[in-house]
Amino acid sequence: MSSRKPRPPSGRSADKYSVLLPTYNERENLPLIVWLLVKYFGESGYEYEIIVIDDGSPDGTLDVAQQLQNIYGEDKILLRPRAKKLGLGTAYIHGIKHATGNFIFIMDADLSHHPKFIPEFIRLQKEGDLDLVSGTRYKGNGGVYGWDLRRKLISRGANFLTQVLLRPGASDLTGSFRLYKKQVLEKLVERCVSKGYVFQMEMIVRARQLHYTIGEVPISFVDRVYGESKLGGNEIVSFAKGLLTLFATT
Amino acid sequence: MTKLVEWLVGVTVILVAWAVVSFDLLELRLPDTYREVAWPMPLYLLVSFGCYSLATVGYRVATFNDCDEAARELQEQIKEAKEDLRKKGLKM
Numbered sequence: 001m002s003s004r005k006p007r008p009p010s011g012r013s014a015d016k017y018s019v020l021l022p023t024y025n026e027r028e029n030l031p032l033i034v035w036l037l038v039k040y041f042g043e044s045g046y047e048y049e050i051i052v053i054d055d056g057s058p059d060g061t062l063d064v065a066q067q068l069q070n071i072y073g074e075d076k077i078l079l080r081p082r083a084k085k086l087g088l089g090t091a092y093i094h095g096i097k098h099a100t101g102n103f104i105f106i107m108d109a110d111l112s113h114h115p116k117f118i119p120e121f122i123r124l125q126k127e128g129d130l131d132l133v134s135g136t137r138y139k140g141n142g143g144v145y146g147w148d149l150r151r152k153l154i155s156r157g158a159n160f161l162t163q164v165l166l167r168p169g170a171s172d173l174t175g176s177f178r179l180y181k182k183q184v185l186e187k188l189v190e191r192c193v194s195k196g197y198v199f200q201m202e203m204i205v206r207a208r209q210l211h212y213t214i215g216e217v218p219i220s221f222v223d224r225v226y227g228e229s230k231l232g233g234n235e236i237v238s239f240a241k242g243l244l245t246l247f248a249t250t
Numbered sequence: 251m252t253k254l255v256e257w258l259v260g261v262t263v264i265l266v267a268w269a270v271v272s273f274d275l276l277e278l279r280l281p282d283t284y285r286e287v288a289w290p291m292p293l294y295l296l297v298s299f300g301c302y303s304l305a306t307v308g309y310r311v312a313t314f315n316d317c318d319e320a321a322r323e324l325q326e327q328i329k330e331a332k333e334d335l336r337k338k339g340l341k342m
Contacts, residue, residue: 031340035331064342071338111324143315156310160303166253220320248254 016047017122018101018182021109022091023052027059029110034068034077040115046122051098053091054081089199092189096182104180110224113177117219121179124215131184131212134170134204135177135219142172142218154231158239165247166205170214173201177219184212197235198242205250268292 019037023030034050041048052065062081069077080098082091096104105121107113113135121133136142138159147155162173174197180188187210192202207214251259270276271288332342 028342031335031342032328032331035335036327064340067340071335071340111328114320114324137315138310141315143317143320145317145321147314149311152311152314153307156307156314160307160310164303220315220317222317222321222324246253248252250252 015103016049016101017041017103017105017118017179018095018099019048019050019105019107020092020095020099021050021052021107022088022095023054023057023061023065023109024085025057025059025061026109027057027061027064030061030064031068033109033111033115034072036111036115037118038072038076040118044119044122047101049076049078049099049101051078051080051095053095054079055085055091056081056083087195089189089192089195092185096186096189099182102182104182104185105178106180106185107177112221112223114220114222117177117217120217124217125179128213128215130215131181132204132207133179133215133217134172135175136170136172136216137175137219137221138171139216140218142220144221144223146223151231154236158236158243162201162243165243166201166250168201168204169208170204171216173204175219175221176200177221178203194242194245195238196242197239198246201242202246202250205246209250265292 021030021033026033030052037048037050052068054062054065062079065077065079065081069079078098080094082094092106103122103125105118107115117135121135124130125133137144138156144152144155159171159173162168166173184207188203188206191206192199194202204214268288268291270278271280271284274280274285335342
């Protein structure tokens with residue numbers, strides 16, 4: 001149960017949070033994640049908007065997004081679709097262009113990230129005027145649901161290797177539940193060239209290089225798709241390649 | 251300096267120091283004990299690091315939090331959300 005947080009007095013806080021939701025075939029999950037976002041942002045009293053960036057999903061995700069827009073309003077749900085699957089980095093760039101907030105949340109639309117942590121992200125960011133707040137599965141009471149031993153071993157092993165090679169000053173580099181100041185996200189996306197998991201890692205590494213301040217919030221990651229899409233050899237190889245590239249170039 | 255360069259510099263410094271002591275390259279004529287201790291150091295360090303890595307990863311895997319509570323809560327909220335959205339007119 002979430003407690004009722006006091007609403008910030010109107011006019012005092014000019015902060016607005018734009019949530020970027022890149023989607024591909026999330027017809028089932030999109031309404032649920034939007035409902036949760038509306039619930040927790042509503043309780044927090046902060047201004048927000050949700051930007052759905054659908055990459056031409058064949059399952060009708062955009063139709064569902066349209067319905068959500070009718071229910072919650074065009075000022076709260078923005079649709080900025082693209083014709084085909086174009087990748088995360090460009091989705092962020094596309095989303096930022098249309099974001100009217102001064103802060104940007106990025107997160108997964110498949111319910112693995114839970115909006116209940118959003119007030120904690122905001123609190124931590126305000127506390128230290130941080131440039132970036134990252135959700136971590138590895139510290140505090142952060143954790144994962146739905147992973148077997150093999151998956152945990154791969155995850156911790158890869159993370160250990162990353163810590164040794166890059167010494168990044170953040171415990172969870174491949175996580176994608178983050179809060180950025182808008183101009184910080186803009187600068188970082190400009191400079192990052194990697195894809196997939198490694199893109200998220202590169203964002204943190206570059207943030208460190210540019211001396212941005214980073215905070216961490218323990219989050220629970222509920223993996224509901226793991227059973228369907230296992231972490232295969234291909235992904236491990238591309239992760240290793242990406243890690244070595246970052247090692248050699250940053 | 252990239253991390254790669256940092257590592258190369260660090261490793262080079264250590265290896266040079268080791269070689270100087272182990273093979274008496276600068277004719278320092280250090281006591282034998284120095285050489286005896288220094289000689290196997292690289293191997294010891296590698297093995298120690300290996301053990302440290304295994305122990306650390308092992309510990310972290312063993313203490314990896316399982317968020318059963320979070321999964322349950324999510325299921326509850328999904329039900330609630332579906333019901334509420336249905337009332338609001340969403341056709342799923």
